[in-house]
Amino acid sequence: MLALMQLVFHFVFFKNQKEVFTALADWQFILLVLATISIAAGGYVINNIMDQETDAFSKPKNVIVGKHISEGMAYNIYVALNILGVGIGFYLSNIIQKPMFSAVFIVVAGTLYMYATSLKQNLLIGNIIVALLLSFSVIIVGIFDLYPATYDGNQLQMAMLFSILLDYALFAFIINFIREIVKDIEDMDGDYNSGMNTLPILLGKDRTAKIVFGLAFVPVILLVLYVNNNLLELQWVMYYMLLFVLAPLLYFLIKIWNAKSKKDFSHLSLILKLVLLFGILSIVVITINMKVNA
Template structure:
């Protein structure tokens, strides 16, 4: 159980779910060629998960002092798992994940794409060691990495199967991936800042310069409040522009994405306590989950309409 906490398995499950839902909840029903066999695609998911798990481990290693203040009950490194053992786990997870990436890059005959996995692993290491301490940079990096885990699906499963004959069709699906990646980026950026507000005390005691520390806790809260209208407006625009003919999808998004976003907006305005910000962070994770699940709802609704 300590190992699962160390790698933050809940976040990894969400990451895996996000990638699996695009293939098995949508692309498989669209009558388009896919570059990877099922087991190879699952290997892509596993590779992404392992590299992300390594990122969580190295982050926990460098966050020991801060976690003692912010989350004393959840401290793993230095308590139930030694720092040396944690480093070994990090190296194993990251190495295996990158090696899988090398293999998959050769499968699609794009060996240069292996650099993507190296770059992701290196960025996660830099985040834990230095980028995290740079105001907003760390937040943006984490949000970008999550959104890129959506885009990588297109890079490895759609792009290699794209030909001059199906280029327009594949372009539509790649564009859809980009839309979801943008949504994931915005929601996760809001969540990262919200978590920084939640961890204000511990980060301040460690001399970190997070966004809430720089502008002040109250001002940061109001900025998150203002920014949270962006995904709400974008989802409503997206429904109006593309999805009004899909009744189930429209109802689903209004109830399970727009609804929780409205709850977040209402609650963030008056949020003060650590517990309130913790709940709001969890709420954003739920919004991300339901947002990604909408891919399968779109697929179902399209099939139902046919």
């Protein structure tokens, strides 16, 4: 999902904008994607190492560390992935003559480590961090691909493209934040046994589900406003957003109200993942529609 999000913006959206030149060559952008997913994968590995007890209780069939690979091997993989990601980040930062940008990769890797080892045990902090890091994977495209190629002559156009990136980053943050809470409800029993302090542990499944119901109105309202303000002239895009993004969100709203079982919340988590996927792919539809109308 991370890779797709970044690849779609560079190879589909940016490449089809008139007189827009990106700072990274195609092969360099592939390296940026590799750095991003390497650090994200490293965060996934360290999270699995720290969650062995929780996963053994809540999802025993999906346990990897301690079952398929040893904890020592998992740590080696974690270190290797972070060295690869940070190393590529350092290389790309020097390529675009912004060496300080390499700090971004170090900060993200460090934040993922802190999340896995301590922050996720704090109420909502872990949910916010995961959602922020996903949305930042969109913003980093602008930092490395647009900002270094910006000058006085194209400043307005680059600002417009960056604002679109920010719109998608905000959408990704909201959807993933809600999804993280749904996953907390799904994993409540395992988290409770591990001494976690999540929202459903504090308030109970039913109350948390009702809070999620209320939160889910935020992306619905924002999406309706966004379509009304920006996409009415792009008819196919408007239909796509209503059918593939808004409709699943409305379905989520209906189902979350009466959700009770672990299976229900797992299904709803999948729905939000699909909303995120179709939201990402909307940039492809927007690009095609813009070319047709040009």
